[in-house]
Amino acid sequence: MSGIGAHIRRQRERLGWSQARLAREVCRAAGVVGDPVGRQEVSRWETGKRTPREWLPFLAAALGVSVEALTAPQTAAEPPLPTLADFLPAEDPLEPLRGRTGGRIGMGQVDDLQQRVHGLRLADDFLAGGDLMRPALRELRKAVRLFREHSYSDLTGRQLLVQIGELAQIAGWIASDAGQHEEAERIYRLGLSAATQAEDRTLAGNLAGSLAYQLSNTGREVEGLDLSRAAMDGAGPDAPPKARALYLDRVAWAATKAGGTENAQHAMRALGEASQALSEDSEGIESPSYLYWVDAGELRVMESRVYTELRRPLRAVPLLREVLSEYDATHTRELALYLSWLAIAYADANEPEEAAATAERMLTLSADIASERTAERGRVVLARLAEYEDVPEVASLLAEHPAA
Structure with missing residues (x-):
């Protein structure tokens, strides 16, 4: 990343703007009609693939800084955390390429990816988001490239989408833990698309619930409550016990954050239903391996x-x-x-x-x-x-x- 690109991203994140928002503000500062600058162009500036040149004064004006602040030499420091845009193509990341030249893959490659995803999930038990952001997004890029550039059977393609969804769930969680909430939302939505295409309702519910949890914790409580309910309803009554317990836990938290007496009562009911759902886990109904951490202790933590x-x-x-x-x-x-x-x-x-x-x-x-x-x-x-x-x-x- 160039020095200018790093400065642009830092100033944009300081304002809490998306790349699309910055593109609109640059056009407004330049007084131009239409969208000669779009999100993809801002992404290219930030990654150093292009230089703003004639847009630099308008960039500075939009960000409320001097041109010198954007062009100053970059001091040696911890490199900024990557974003999803750094790792995925600008077009639809789950659209297979025509004339795919990567060769044919089978379940062996999918199994290898599954092991790496699980390893990343276990690493998150001990390491924080700032430590895992880069490896998580590198794995996500490799998984998406596998899906887009190679050929495979329908079954292998479906299982590959499932692994992309699982990877997006843990990568989104890692990004959220690192404070990269905008990036986490994009990652969760990518995973939700993959899980939906794979027709894995349980995984889709987990991704939607994870995003709902972030929304509830970042000032978007109404959206969080709506999405947490949608995650539970979308997974359906036949979802595995641990999954239903987790969905209900997230509904309880979202209702609590939304505030109000009615929501507080809703939260208490959801907590009771979560405990009941988890008790069914002993009846031999298999839950996804990625929910290994959902147990009675975690439910007590949420209750407290x-x-x-x-x-x-x-x-x-x-x-x-x-x-x-x-x-x-x-x-x-x-x-x-x-x-x-x-x-x-x-x-x-x-x-x-x-x-x-x-x-x-x-x-x-x-x-x-x-x-x-x-x-x-x-x-x-x-x-x-x-x-x-x-x-x-x-x-x-x-x-x-x-x-x-």
């Missing part, structure tokens, strides 16, 4: 988070303490996230000293984790504890973590 969000600490604290006493300490990110909820619950229970001690442990654990989710939860916890700044333990914590 719902209680915390609803400001019911007397229910939240015992649940969280029980889960954390049994939790695998090698899953550092999740442990830090769950501690953040416990800290908030202690604060709601008017136990600022316990809240400060829990928050200190959470912030220490998350200090070196490349996860925007844990960073954001740290900020939420400290903001909540600021109400108790006259308590010595809290004052010490706030003084030690002023940046957060």
